[in-house]
Structure formats: C-alpha cells, structure tokens
Amino acid sequence: MSVFTTITPKELSAWLKNYALGELVELKGIAAGITNTNYAVTTTQGKYVLTLFETLQAHELPFYVNLMAHLAHHGIACAAPIANQRDEYIDTLAGRPTVIVGWLQGEPVTTPTTAQCRALGAMLAQMHRAGETYPGRMANPRGPVWWTATAAELYGYLDEAEAAQLRNELALQARYRFSHLPSGVVHCDLFRDNVLMHGEQIGGFIDFYYACNDILIYDLAITLNDWCAQEGGEIDAARAEALCAGYQSVRPFSQSERDAWPVMLRAAALRFWVSRLWDWHKPQAGELTFRKDPNVFQRILRHHATRGDTPRWL
Numbered sequence: 001m002s003v004f005t006t007i008t009p010k011e012l013s014a015w016l017k018n019y020a021l022g023e024l025v026e027l028k029g030i031a032a033g034i035t036n037t038n039y040a041v042t043t044t045q046g047k048y049v050l051t052l053f054e055t056l057q058a059h060e061l062p063f064y065v066n067l068m069a070h071l072a073h074h075g076i077a078c079a080a081p082i083a084n085q086r087d088e089y090i091d092t093l094a095g096r097p098t099v100i101v102g103w104l105q106g107e108p109v110t111t112p113t114t115a116q117c118r119a120l121g122a123m124l125a126q127m128h129r130a131g132e133t134y135p136g137r138m139a140n141p142r143g144p145v146w147w148t149a150t151a152a153e154l155y156g157y158l159d160e161a162e163a164a165q166l167r168n169e170l171a172l173q174a175r176y177r178f179s180h181l182p183s184g185v186v187h188c189d190l191f192r193d194n195v196l197m198h199g200e201q202i203g204g205f206i207d208f209y210y211a212c213n214d215i216l217i218y219d220l221a222i223t224l225n226d227w228c229a230q231e232g233g234e235i236d237a238a239r240a241e242a243l244c245a246g247y248q249s250v251r252p253f254s255q256s257e258r259d260a261w262p263v264m265l266r267a268a269a270l271r272f273w274v275s276r277l278w279d280w281h282k283p284q285a286g287e288l289t290f291r292k293d294p295n296v297f298q299r300i301l302r303h304h305a306t307r308g309d310t311p312r313w314l
C-alpha cells in the first residue's frame, strides 16, 4: 500500500487554493507504488496525481520535476507537473515536499505486445531528442563507481557461482569506456511498471527519480531487459526487434552504438542485478515486503553472455 502520509479532503481543499485547479471533488489513495504517497485527485477541472515525497527532499527534486515539465512541454507522453500560484512546481503538504501532475490514461502491462514495444521505442527516442535542450545536469548515482563499490560488499553473501559471475561481469565492464557514445537525459528505470499503456499508445512515462545524464543506448538497454525478457532470462526476439525498430525510427544507432550494444545490454542488466542483490541481502528497515528477485537479472546476464558480441535486434 502506498499511502504513507494520510491527507484529508479538508486539508487538500485548503491546499488546492494555491492552485488554479478548481474545487476538490474526490480524493482516493493509490495502492500501487512503493516509495511515495500517491493520491488520485479529481477536481471540478480534471483529474490529477498528488505525490507526497517520503524520502527525497525538496532541494533534490528540481532536476526531476523540471525535466518532466520540459519533456511534457515538448510533447513527450509523461506526467506533467502543475505550478501553484507562486509559479512553483514543488509545494509542501503535511510536511512533505509535494507535486501535483496531470492524470495519464492507461495502465502498466505485464506481457507487452510487439506493437506496444515499437511505440515505446519510438517514444523513448523522442524523449532522448527532447532532452537535448534540457539544461539540468545529474550524474548517474547507479553508475560503474556505485556498482563496483556495492558488489565489493556483496561477495560475502553470494555462492561461488554467483560471485564468479559477478566478478566476470564487472571485469568485462571495466575493459570498456563508453565516453565516445552519444549521451543525454535518460530515464534509467523505464520498466513496465513505469509506463502507462493505453491500448497500443503510450499513456505516459512516470517515476523519473532515477533520471540523469548518461549514455542514450544504455537507457534503451535497461528498457529492453525488462520489456523483452522471458522467465528463463531469454530475450523475446520479436519484442526486442520491435522495440529497437521503434527507437531507430526516430533515432538510428551510429556504428559506435551498434558496436557497444551487446556490452551495454550487459551493463544495464548488471546495474539491476547489483541493486536487487543489495536489497535482497541488505534490506533497509521496513522494505522487506518489496524485495524484487535478483535472479531475474542473473539469468538475463547469463543469456546475454552466451550470445557473444554480435549486435542483436537492431
């Protein structure tokens, strides 16, 4: 359940006077999500999502919130923040930094179709294009420095085979430098639960709180590993081809990107294998029920490793 901070209709009605959104009609907690408190808010003017941030502080939010506003302004399907009467996107409610965004149509899908993958690829590439004019900068907090340091603390919890695989993947990544590849603003967590699908259309991207500046095709690799993987870690070729074709219909890969692609798919899987191993073996207090299975990414990595260096699905 994801209402950690309770808001009453009376409190919200008073707070909404800071906005030009009409009068409150309905306030409903949203059960999905694991980090923040989310409410569906209906007013006499429309429907919105109210997010009260439970861990991020107000001073940490501008990069993400301004990015969402920038992308929405450029036609990208994503949650668009709404400014208050002081022309600020970030306000305070119940002592929490709070943002209200427009309601997006659609729901996350579990088993995407190829048409949905194609639409997703195209929207992701459009997002990368639109990000070119975004002035904010954010280093990736989950990059190679992080995964190397985190892995070092995990070996004691792993069996021999896992430890050997992890060492091998880290050594592989350490042999490559990707600073020559096109980089820009990336979502970096575009899993199925962070995309609302409205039939075959993208309802919108949500949850931009891992967004940062990094290599563009790394973002596509993260997306592919979640949207196209099957139970055993094999990648569904039809979905992967559709995703990559959609992406390349807007932003074709350069030769350097094609060359880097197989290793990038492994980097993207490694990042989430390490974060899930960490959450599994060293959960924070209160997070026990939200642990996600790290083995999914171990299997995906194994699958990529057996497929060698040929660029696939492009």
Ligand SMILES: Nc1ncnc2c1ncn2[C@@H]1O[C@H](COP(=O)(O)OP(=O)(O)O)[C@@H](O)[C@H]1O
Binding pocket: 002, 030, 032, 033, 034, 035, 036, 037, 038, 049, 079, 080, 101, 102, 103, 104, 105, 193, 196, 206, 207
């Ligand atoms: N702009 C939006 N429009 C419609 N539904 C949304 C929107 N933003 C979030 N949601 C709903 O709220 C849920 C939780 O949002 P999410 O950002 O994943 O929360 P958390 O930050 O807690 O992980 C989503 O699964 C989705 O159903």
Ligand SMILES: N[C@@H](CCOP(=O)(O)O)C(=O)O
Binding pocket: 035, 189, 191, 272, 275, 276, 292
């Ligand atoms: N999509 C990731 C989880 C990243 O978000 P977090 O807030 O749960 O750390 C995954 O599925 O591992």
